[in-house]
Every structure is written in C-alpha cells, then in structure tokens.
Amino acid sequence: MxxxxxxxxxxxxxxxxxxxxxxxxxxxxxxxxxxxxxxxxxxxxxxxxxxxxxxxxxxxxxxxxxxxxxxxxxxxxxxxxxxxxxxxxxxxxxxxxxxxxxxxxxxxxxxxxxxxxxxxxxxxxxxxxxxxxxxxxxxxxxxxxxxxxxDGEKVSSTRIRAAVEAADIPLANRLLGRPFGFSLEVIHGNHIGTGLGTPTINQAIPDNFVLPKFGVYASWVRVGGKYFAGVTNIGLKPTVGSDRVLSETWMPDFSGDLYGKRVRLFLLRFLRPEKKFGSLQELKEEISKNARQAKEIARACPPPGFGLETCNFSRQS
CATH class of the missing domain: 3.40.50.620 (HUPs)
Structure with a gap:
C-alpha cells in the first residue's frame, strides 16, 4: 500500500x-x-x-x-x-x-x-x-x-470511546468488529515486576489515543506470531508509582526480552479497578489471582489474529 x-x-x-x-x-x-x-x-x-x-x-x-x-x-x-x-x-x-x-x-x-x-x-x-x-x-x-x-443505534467512534472509557470492552469489541487493542513499543519500567517474579512489559499509551478506564484487564498478547494470555494493568501503578499512563502486562507463560520491540495487545475484559496495596507481597498475590482469572477468560475467547478476524463477542463475554 x-x-x-x-x-x-x-x-x-x-x-x-x-x-x-x-x-x-x-x-x-x-x-x-x-x-x-x-x-x-x-x-x-x-x-x-x-x-x-x-x-x-x-x-x-x-x-x-x-x-x-x-x-x-x-x-x-x-x-x-x-x-x-x-x-x-x-x-x-x-x-x-x-x-x-x-x-x-x-x-x-x-x-x-x-x-x-x-x-x-x-x-x-x-x-x-x-x-x-x-x-x-x-x-x-x-x-x-x-x-x-x-442494538438499534448507529455504530460510531463516540460509542466505542465511551465503552472503552467505561471498561465495557465486550461492547467496544462488538462495535469495532474486532478486539480492541493496540500495537506499541515495549519500554523500560521500574522492574518491580521482575523482582516479584512477575516480569511485565510496559507500553506507554499515546496522548491522542483513547484512554481505557484505569484498572486490570484480561488480555491476549501477540509475540512473534504466537499468542499469550496476559493480565494487563492500565493506569499509574498506585502501589509503586508512575509519572505517565502505562499499559503493564504480565504473561505467565512467556519469558524473553521484548524491550524496544513493538508488541500487539488485545483487551478482553475488565477485572478490577486500580488499587494501592499495603505491600509488594500483597500486590504479588493479587497479580497471581488476576492472572488465573485472565487465563480462564482467554480460554473462552480464542486468539483473534490481526486484521478483520473477530472473536465470538457474546453479550455474556
């Protein structure tokens, strides 16, 4: 093209x-x-x-x-x-x-x-x-x-923005006709996840891109043509702090160095709002719990591929 x-x-x-x-x-x-x-x-x-x-x-x-x-x-x-x-x-x-x-x-x-x-x-x-x-x-x-x-209303970017901002990802996906997500470069974070045994990839959300509701999501991540279930936090990481809005994702079944590479991520469902934990151990336990939830959700929606392919975004998803 x-x-x-x-x-x-x-x-x-x-x-x-x-x-x-x-x-x-x-x-x-x-x-x-x-x-x-x-x-x-x-x-x-x-x-x-x-x-x-x-x-x-x-x-x-x-x-x-x-x-x-x-x-x-x-x-x-x-x-x-x-x-x-x-x-x-x-x-x-x-x-x-x-x-x-x-x-x-x-x-x-x-x-x-x-x-x-x-x-x-x-x-x-x-x-x-x-x-x-x-x-x-x-x-x-x-x-x-x-x-x-x-649902009897015109499909529009305005409706999709409202759905994403309200964390109604299944609705956004139905309106889009494909999974909502983005392809962004992996950048260095504070490496707290690595120390916890839950190494994450960090991606900065661009200023001119719709901002999903801050919180934790189940996700699919495409790396080298393969798909990995992920648990993604979008926001300012209140427990450890961040000076910009980040998408931070842990893929329990992936290991490798992705810094500087462009990685595609699809959000599937909102799990919980952002929360400040009293200790890093509490944060680790919650991340592990969310990862189990994310895997269950990912199994219900097969990897979408890229292009015009779609998941089966049922109203119960």
Whole structure:
C-alpha cells in the first residue's frame, strides 16, 4: 500500500475508487465504507482501491486505533493507496475546490464512497447531496453507505470511546468488529515486576489515543506470531508509582526480552479497578489471582489474529 501524506506529493496516477472519512476507529461502520471502495465490480478492476483521510480527527477527539494499526487494517482490507493528510492542508478549501481539484483531479477518483453524514469543504459546508451534484457534473460515481447499527443505534467512534472509557470492552469489541487493542513499543519500567517474579512489559499509551478506564484487564498478547494470555494493568501503578499512563502486562507463560520491540495487545475484559496495596507481597498475590482469572477468560475467547478476524463477542463475554 502506498502512503501519501501531503497534497504536493500526489502525482498523476491510475484512477481510483476512493473511500472518504476520518476513520478514527475503523469500526464496522467505517469498514463498510472501506469495503465498498475495495469491492470488485464491473469496471472497478481498473480502479485502484484508495482511502482519503486525516492523520488525526479534525475535531480533536482521541482515536480508537493507532496510526500504524490503521494502516495495517486498511492494507488488509485491500486498500492500495492511502491519502493520510493533515487537516490544515484542506481546512480552508471551498467544497467545490476540494472535490474537483483534490478528489477528482489529483487523486483521480472515478468512484467515491462515504457515509450518510460525510461533510467536506471550509466550515464543513458540503454534505452528501452537494457531493452528489459535483460527482454528476464530473462523471464520477458516488456510493453512499447506510449506517451500521448495533442494538438499534448507529455504530460510531463516540460509542466505542465511551465503552472503552467505561471498561465495557465486550461492547467496544462488538462495535469495532474486532478486539480492541493496540500495537506499541515495549519500554523500560521500574522492574518491580521482575523482582516479584512477575516480569511485565510496559507500553506507554499515546496522548491522542483513547484512554481505557484505569484498572486490570484480561488480555491476549501477540509475540512473534504466537499468542499469550496476559493480565494487563492500565493506569499509574498506585502501589509503586508512575509519572505517565502505562499499559503493564504480565504473561505467565512467556519469558524473553521484548524491550524496544513493538508488541500487539488485545483487551478482553475488565477485572478490577486500580488499587494501592499495603505491600509488594500483597500486590504479588493479587497479580497471581488476576492472572488465573485472565487465563480462564482467554480460554473462552480464542486468539483473534490481526486484521478483520473477530472473536465470538457474546453479550455474556
């Protein structure tokens, strides 16, 4: 997949079938738009599947997918060209200029796919009906994807953020259509876990990423293509202290050095809130208890793999 991050990097290329949106979650609703752009059809075999999006949400809200995971999910879905721009590059463009000069001329879009609530142009003045008019004038096909519903409500990044922040991971997973998680570099911590016999991997939660409710979770961790059940604490580690929000995970069945490596972690279920213990021995006993709980939960949900595969996220999970 080719990544283009600036307007002046866009060069004349093959025509494309272009999905439009912020795609700050790549949830089931977003993926319906992506799949519409990537789906084969009469004439579409000559149009390269592509996405036009922004590196971060224009509204400033936190994403529920990291930039690297976003790229990998799109590539897995069949996207071959990704325009990921800074919003400032197009913020002052009038709606017609954006459509005709950027989408039609620069990107060479022959087919556009978007959701019903797609907006574009300065001040978000353009809507789907205006985009349809521009497409008709320029001989471009427009496919508007209806919303995807869960429990009678539209699937949205707002709902997923609320679920993650409330530690309702099963709901977040159902809305996403895949396990909620992240791929982040393993960094050095204070090595307290090693001294307790429960060595952990530490990953710093990025500032622009949704912040799960502080506490302990059952998790799956992917290391070298293999999956290990984990018990993950997200927060500020009140017993030993931390100056930043960390994801700290112990995998009882794994041993090895992962410092500096990027490790993928999926949260499965919330076990308990963060708690300050009176001693490190109390902390060790609780971690061991939580690890047993996490293994039981992990056994009920097989490792998900990466991409568009899903666990069986039942309402009882």
């Amino acid at each position: 080719k990544l283009i991050t600036k307007l002046d990097q866009i060069a004349a290329t093959a025509p494309c079938s272009l999905a439009l949106g912020t795609f700050d979650g790549l949830h089931r609703g977003h993926m319906a738009v992506i799949h519409a752009a990537a789906a084969p059809g009469p004439g579409l075999e000559y149009w390269e599947p592509a996405v036009f999006t922004f590196e971060s949400s224009p509204s400033g809200v936190c994403s529920v997918v990291t930039p690297r995971d976003k790229e990998r999910l799109l590539e897995t879905a069949g996207i071959r060209r990704l325009y990921s721009m800074r919003f400032s590059e197009v913020r002052e463009m009038e709606a017609r200029t954006f459509a005709e000069e950027v989408l039609f001329r620069k990107c060479r879009a022959k087919r556009l796919c978007c959701g019903e609530d797609f907006r574009f142009g300065r001040g978000a003045a353009g809507d789907v009906s205006l985009l349809q008019r521009f497409c008709l004038e320029n001989g471009v096909e427009l496919f508007v994807v209806p919303p995807v519903l869960e």
